[in-house]
Amino acid sequence: MNSTLRILCIVFTAVCAAVCSAAAGQAAGKYRFHCDRDTVEVGEMLDALMARRDEPVGSLVLAAARLLEGRPYVAGSLEGVEEKVVIDVDGLDCVTFVENCYALALTVRSGGRSWREFARNIESLRYRHGTAGGYDTRLHYTTEWINDNVYRGNITDVTPALPDARALTRSLYFMTHNRGLYPALADDSVYNRCQDIEMGLRSMRLPYITKEMTKNKGIVALLRDGDMVIFLSPRDGLDSDHVALLRIEDGRVYIVHASSSEGKVTFDKSTLYDYLKYRKRGCPGVRVVRLQ
Numbered sequence: 001m002n003s004t005l006r007i008l009c010i011v012f013t014a015v016c017a018a019v020c021s022a023a024a025g026q027a028a029g030k031y032r033f034h035c036d037r038d039t040v041e042v043g044e045m046l047d048a049l050m051a052r053r054d055e056p057v058g059s060l061v062l063a064a065a066r067l068l069e070g071r072p073y074v075a076g077s078l079e080g081v082e083e084k085v086v087i088d089v090d091g092l093d094c095v096t097f098v099e100n101c102y103a104l105a106l107t108v109r110s111g112g113r114s115w116r117e118f119a120r121n122i123e124s125l126r127y128r129h130g131t132a133g134g135y136d137t138r139l140h141y142t143t144e145w146i147n148d149n150v151y152r153g154n155i156t157d158v159t160p161a162l163p164d165a166r167a168l169t170r171s172l173y174f175m176t177h178n179r180g181l182y183p184a185l186a187d188d189s190v191y192n193r194c195q196d197i198e199m200g201l202r203s204m205r206l207p208y209i210t211k212e213m214t215k216n217k218g219i220v221a222l223l224r225d226g227d228m229v230i231f232l233s234p235r236d237g238l239d240s241d242h243v244a245l246l247r248i249e250d251g252r253v254y255i256v257h258a259s260s261s262e263g264k265v266t267f268d269k270s271t272l273y274d275y276l277k278y279r280k281r282g283c284p285g286v287r288v289v290r291l292q
Contacts, residue, residue: 030084030085031085031086031087032085032087033088034086034087034088034089034090034091038090038115039115042087042104042115042118043115045064045067046104046107046108046112046113046114046118047113048067049063049064049067049104049108050113053109053111056225057109057226057291057292058224058226058291060104060105060108060109061105061225061245061291062101062225062226062245062247064100064101064104064105065256068089068097069265069266069267070264070265070266071089071090071092071258071264071265072091072092072263073092073093073258073262073263074091075093077091077092077093078096079183083133083134083135083137083184084132085119085123085126087115087118087122092258094242094244094257094258095145095243096258097258098228098243099125100122101226101245102121102228103118103121104118105226105291106121106154106291124154125145125154126139128144129148130152134190134193136193136197140175141172141201141240142243143201143206144172144201146289149289154292155228155289155290155291156289156290156292157207157288158227158289158290159207159208159209159289162209162213162222162288163216163219164209164213164216165207166207166210166285167207167208168205168206168208168232168284169204169206170203170204170236170237170239171201171203171204172198172202172204172237172238172239173237174236174237175194176191176194176195176198204239206232206239208232208284208286208287209285209286209287209288210284210285211273211276211277211283211285212273213285214253214271214272214276214286215252215273220252220253223288224248225246225247226245226246226290226291227246227289228246228288228290228291229243229255229288230242230243230287230288230289231243231244231276231280231283232284232285232287233283234283234284240287242257242280244268246288252271253272254267254268254269254270255268255270261279
């Protein structure tokens with residue numbers, strides 16, 4: 001190899017390395033990790049689930065839930081000075097627990113083994129149009145989370161097809177009417193953008209089934225392991241105050257969730273009906289969606 005060609009090869013290699021390094025730095029800068037082991041833990045979980053890749057997606061979702069069982073309940077883990085895609089498999093609230101289970105299942109189903117693929121699925125589920133920007137691009141209301149993910153083919157809303165399903169109409173404005181609960185809304189520009197988003201969330205139709213329907217055999221037969229159940233809120237301006245995964249056993253429906261009262265991720269021993277009866281007495285009913 002002559003000296004000119006050798007120099008060109010060195011330059012080309014250096015440029016490629018710089019581009020790759022810049023891309024990696026940009027990707028890393030987009031995310032916020034709970035700790036240095038997050039990427040390792042995600043990789044280990046993906047490896048553990050890969051043998052089950054061809055199982056029904058609901059079974060894969062519950063297998064992912066088993067890997068997270070017992071992990072502590074932590075509220076507000078997504079909040080920060082700057083909006084980033086949070087990767088945290090150690091401290092979970094009810095929504096981030098479901099998102100982590102679904103992202104693990106989606107990554108494994110596509111044959112992915114890296115934390116980057118997992119992180120991209122988290123972003124796709126959590127943010128409007130699947131792309132993270134500022135605080136206002138996060139899908140804060142469960143109804144918008146459902147609609148956006150249904151539109152992009154991540155999930156399907158099975159509730160309207162359930163026998164005797166009902167619907168209520170509600171306008172969503174809880175966040176901007178309770179500005180002090182959300183530190184990010186102290187910024188007037190963020191507050192105004194969220195207010196604009198809420199303008200598009202007026203008179204939203206929320207399909208649901210009642211507590212009594214959750215033990216109807218015809219309805220139970222249509223539910224699947226790993227379905228996401230959304231508990232409608234009785235509060236004005238708010239659509240939901242809890243979410244969980246469903247587990248079907250011996251014709252009964254149970255929930256798996258990050259429980260604030262238990263302080264951890266748990267496979268609840270109460271049926272969905274009993275949970276509604278004794279712990280969600282004011283809940284109008286539940287909505288069910290399914291990972292595609």
